[in-house]
Amino acid sequence: MTNNVLDEVRTAAVAAARAARAAYRAGKAEPTAGVAPGMTQANMIALPRDWAWDFLLYAQRNPKACPVLDVIEAGAHRTVLAEGADIRTDIPLYRVWRNGRLAEEVADATPLWQEHPDLVTFLIGCSFTFETPLQEAGIEVRHIADGSNVPMYRTNRQCRPAGRLRGELVVSMRPIPAGRVADAAMISGRFPSVHGSPVHVGDPGALGIADINRPDFGDAVRIEPGEIPVFWACGVTPQAAVMASGVPFAVTHSPGHMFITDVPDSAYHV
Amino acid sequence: MTNNVLDEVRTAAVAAARAARAAYRAGKAEPTAGVAPGMTQANMIALPRDWAWDFLLYAQRNPKACPVLDVIEAGAHRTVLAEGADIRTDIPLYRVWRNGRLAEEVADATPLWQEHPDLVTFLIGCSFTFETPLQEAGIEVRHIADGSNVPMYRTNRQCRPAGRLRGELVVSMRPIPAGRVADAAMISGRFPSVHGSPVHVGDPGALGIADINRPDFGDAVRIEPGEIPVFWACGVTPQAAVMASGVPFAVTHSPGHMFITDVPDSAYHV
Numbered sequence: 332m333t334n335n336v337l338d339e340v341r342t343a344a345v346a347a348a349r350a351a352r353a354a355y356r357a358g359k360a361e362p363t364a365g366v367a368p369g370m371t372q373a374n375m376i377a378l379p380r381d382w383a384w385d386f387l388l389y390a391q392r393n394p395k396a397c398p399v400l401d402v403i404e405a406g407a408h409r410t411v412l413a414e415g416a417d418i419r420t421d422i423p424l425y426r427v428w429r430n431g432r433l434a435e436e437v438a439d440a441t442p443l444w445q446e447h448p449d450l451v452t453f454l455i456g457c458s459f460t461f462e463t464p465l466q467e468a469g470i471e472v473r474h475i476a477d478g479s480n481v482p483m484y485r486t487n488r489q490c491r492p493a494g495r496l497r498g499e500l501v502v503s504m505r506p507i508p509a510g511r512v513a514d515a516a517m518i519s520g521r522f523p524s525v526h527g528s529p530v531h532v533g534d535p536g537a538l539g540i541a542d543i544n545r546p547d548f549g550d551a552v553r554i555e556p557g558e559i560p561v562f563w564a565c566g567v568t569p570q571a572a573v574m575a576s577g578v579p580f581a582v583t584h585s586p587g588h589m590f591i592t593d594v595p596d597s598a599y600h601v
Numbered sequence: 602m603t604n605n606v607l608d609e610v611r612t613a614a615v616a617a618a619r620a621a622r623a624a625y626r627a628g629k630a631e632p633t634a635g636v637a638p639g640m641t642q643a644n645m646i647a648l649p650r651d652w653a654w655d656f657l658l659y660a661q662r663n664p665k666a667c668p669v670l671d672v673i674e675a676g677a678h679r680t681v682l683a684e685g686a687d688i689r690t691d692i693p694l695y696r697v698w699r700n701g702r703l704a705e706e707v708a709d710a711t712p713l714w715q716e717h718p719d720l721v722t723f724l725i726g727c728s729f730t731f732e733t734p735l736q737e738a739g740i741e742v743r744h745i746a747d748g749s750n751v752p753m754y755r756t757n758r759q760c761r762p763a764g765r766l767r768g769e770l771v772v773s774m775r776p777i778p779a780g781r782v783a784d785a786a787m788i789s790g791r792f793p794s795v796h797g798s799p800v801h802v803g804d805p806g807a808l809g810i811a812d813i814n815r816p817d818f819g820d821a822v823r824i825e826p827g828e829i830p831v832f833w834a835c836g837v838t839p840q841a842a843v844m845a846s847g848v849p850f851a852v853t854h855s856p857g858h859m860f861i862t863d864v865p866d867s868a869y870h871v
Contacts, residue, residue, distance in 0.1 A: 523871045
């Protein structure tokens with residue numbers, strides 16, 4: 332490709348990201364897998380300032396599940412990852428947590444920042460980011476092919492605690508043909524900031540997952556003959572920590588409903 | 602190699618790391634490049650608890666210079682990276698900073714933890730960690746070959762500020778034959794947790810370095826005909842932030858005098 336064509340591809344991808352955020356700001360809600368292909372997507376958790384240190388330490392101690400891409404300081408709502416975006420409105424669906432329990436899902440989180448003016452917001456890498464490279468390598472990403480949300484599961488693996496925070500690892504799952512598992516591991520492994528290589532290949536029972544067809548978050552997907560379930564650390568892990576730790580108040584994205592940034596996937600490729 | 606031989610290599614490397622820490626604890630001081638080959642080395646900075654959030658945020662915002670490998674909580678002195686190690690005594694040489702100025706260098710930092718019982722300690726990846734893989738690929742690491750400390754330079758590149766912390770990027774330099782620069786970039790790039798790929802290749806002036814033969818820290822090294830200076834982000838960057846920001850009190854390692862862990866290099870290979 333000439334530079335001009337490359338520039339056009341990049342401009343189109345950023346435009347797709349901005350259009351998606353504008354639609355979510357206007358009230359549209361959808362899972363974001365496959366939206367604005369090539370652009371980095373992010374998990375979100377916002378916590379009162381008193382909890383920010385514990386969370387940043389939790390993330391540092393569990394970097395595979397919680398790779399921090401940006402921290403928005405107390406009360407602020409802009410991020411360097413997306414010019415002009417507002418973190419209170421530009422995610423398709425938010426979850427509100429009170430005393431460790433899911434209280435409600437909302438499309439506009441602005442009133443929550445009024446209720447808690449000192450929220451510190453963490454944007455965390457999302458495995459949707461390496462799905463475009465997987466597809467470019469000819470590996471079908473089932474939930475995108477089927478137009479559904481990625482399946483996510485709570486596991487029996489405990490994260491390393493930090494301060495008042497503890498909880499189990501959450502994973503996402505993609506069925507991969509046995510002959511492409513190595514490729515999927517190597518391709519995703521080059522993106523350590525968005526969960527990197529898989530944490531487990533094969534038997535769901537080894538992770539404490541009783542029924543692969545009943546994910547804890549997202550949608551079940553078909554596993555075809557010859558495919559193996561492959562599991563990646565998932566940015567819903569902070570929500571598991573909110574539950575397990577009884578955090579008094581938190582706002583997060585709804586699983587699979589991510590913040591779409593203006594940063595191309597390639598920025599996180601090593 | 603059989604598994605037995607591999608086990609012996611690993612056991613010997615851990616034994617070398619432990620022996621080095623024991624010698625430093627007993628008072629020996631030396632630059633640690635080339636010591637306990639194959640084991641991860643780390644930069645250290647300890648700050649009063651009041652500064653810990655600012656620093657962890659500074660590290661998150663400048664991950665190439667400040668990749669955090671472990672955080673030791675206020676007043677504690679053990680790390681998961683090295684069983685039985687004491688962070689107050691097991692580094693060969695410490696620097697004590699008061700009001701942003703270097704006050705003294707000491708071999709035993711224990712009295713400083715008595716003076717400031719709430720110090721939070723950060724261990725940060727060090728480029729010495731990928732020097733063994735460079736050598737294994739047949740790339741000479743000049744300061745190891747010459748038995749000196751790596752040259753380090755302050756640059757004209759500003760880090761992204763966080764809270765009260767700001768400062769310039771510090772880099773380390775290794776002269777690399779022009780035909781091996783790409784290899785050195787690719788090999789180090791697979792170790793993003795210990796500074797990863799180079800930040801600059803060639804002209805020192807572009808980084809604001811006036812004289813390559815007068816490093817700000819460490820020792821000058823020979824640059825042979827056909828070699829190009831290659832610059833990596835350096836874990837002395839936090840010390841530049843201490844100076845630029847006038848931090849009231851900090852303890853760090855002395856440049857090139859690192860904390861040697863029990864973690865093999867390969868743990869940080871992606």
